[in-house]
Amino acid sequence: MIDLPVVEGRAERKRKPDWLRVKLPIGENYKRVRNLVDKYQLHTICQSGHCPNMGECWGAGTATFMILGNTCTRSCSFCAVKTGRPPEYDEDEPRRVAEAIKLMEVKHAVITSVNRDELKDRGAEIWHQTVALTKELSPKTTIETLIPDVKANWEALERMISAGQEVVSHNMETVERLYRKVRPQGKYKRSLEEIQRIKNFGKRTKTGFMVGLGETDDEVFQIMDDLLEHGCDVLTIGQYLQPTKMHLEVASYVHPDKFAEYKEVGLQKGFDYVESGPLVRSSYHSERHL
Ligand code: SF4
Numbered sequence: 001m002i003d004l005p006v007v008e009g010r011a012e013r014k015r016k017p018d019w020l021r022v023k024l025p026i027g028e029n030y031k032r033v034r035n036l037v038d039k040y041q042l043h044t045i046c047q048s049g050h051c052p053n054m055g056e057c058w059g060a061g062t063a064t065f066m067i068l069g070n071t072c073t074r075s076c077s078f079c080a081v082k083t084g085r086p087p088e089y090d091e092d093e094p095r096r097v098a099e100a101i102k103l104m105e106v107k108h109a110v111i112t113s114v115n116r117d118e119l120k121d122r123g124a125e126i127w128h129q130t131v132a133l134t135k136e137l138s139p140k141t142t143i144e145t146l147i148p149d150v151k152a153n154w155e156a157l158e159r160m161i162s163a164g165q166e167v168v169s170h171n172m173e174t175v176e177r178l179y180r181k182v183r184p185q186g187k188y189k190r191s192l193e194e195i196q197r198i199k200n201f202g203k204r205t206k207t208g209f210m211v212g213l214g215e216t217d218d219e220v221f222q223i224m225d226d227l228l229e230h231g232c233d234v235l236t237i238g239q240y241l242q243p244t245k246m247h248l249e250v251a252s253y254v255h256p257d258k259f260a261e262y263k264e265v266g267l268q269k270g271f272d273y274v275e276s277g278p279l280v281r282s283s284y285h286s287e288r289h290l
Contacts, residue, residue, distance in 0.1 A: 020253070022052045024055050025054045030054075030055070030059050033058045034058070040097075040099065042066075043066040044066055045064045048080060052279055064283040065110075067112070068089055068113040068114055069114060070114065071085070071114060072084075073086065074185045089123065094129040101134050101138055102138045108290070109134065110143075111143065111145050112145070112282075113127065113147070124150075135164045143165040144166065149190065161201055167203065169234075170205075171191075171209065172188070172207050172209045173209055175219035176222070176223065178215060193230070195231060196231050204233050205234070206236070211259075212241075212252050213240050213250075224265065224271070228271065233271065234273045235271045237263075237274070238282075239278040256277065262276045
């Protein structure tokens with residue numbers, strides 16, 4: 001455990017607080033999800049991202065599949081997903097994801113991917129096939145796709161989001177000032193434009209960002225305003241947790257009361273739905289975001 005600098009007015013204590021304790025991943029549902037993931041040789045952001053909610057989500061029989069492999073072309077300083085040059089993508093992956101979702105018998109599925117900046121279409125074709133096949137095999141299942149930054153390739157974006165998914169999410173991750181430190185290959189305004197274009201395409205839009213990275217309240221309120229100006233419907237806010245010692249340190253553990261305040265402010269400002277809490281992740285309780 002590391003000693004953390006206190007950010008005035010927001011850090012409640014230096015050590016990992018009790019409110020970040022989570023359930024251990026056990027139980028029949030957990031085993032069933034784990035077996036499916038192994039059998040179909042799939043990747044999940046739950047595992048690759050060291051998500052603290054695996055006990056709860058997998059215990060409830062759900063997981064978030066990560067497509068286009070498990071090697072990301074970006075090197076965000078907060079993210080536990082492996083970075084590097086990915087191998088050729090797996091053309092059979094859409095079928096395996098769709099079959100696994102069918103066997104999971106979930107009402108709502110969430111799919112995400114790594115960034116594949118080396119691909120001309122940013123992986124849009126595999127995205128399209130995965131969602132279309134999932135809809136074909138599980139027509140009653142609603143789908144949220146948490147998509148990457150397409151680097152202003154708007155043609156790729158359209159292909160990615162036009163396979164019948166109900167919700168399209170693109171995460172901002174942090175406030176504008178911290179982009180260089182947290183998400184060096186990303187651009188704040190470009191991500192806002194991506195959200196605006198998803199909205200213009202007629203989709204329900206969603207984003208998420210982390211707190212505890214050194215942002216101020218004013219910056220949090222500013223990103224909310226920017227998102228609303230760009231047509232964002234649903235917002236998730238969660239605590240940043242350092243996945244390994246090689247990643248960015250936590251600047252503060254934000255108190256649950258502050259998360260409650262963010263939720264209230266977000267709703268007052270005009271979001272349709274705000275999920276805000278220390279353990280909230282983009283795909284956490286996502287069935288409520290429809
Ligand atoms: S919150 Fe999302 S990433 Fe975390 S375990 Fe649940 S489904 Fe997986």
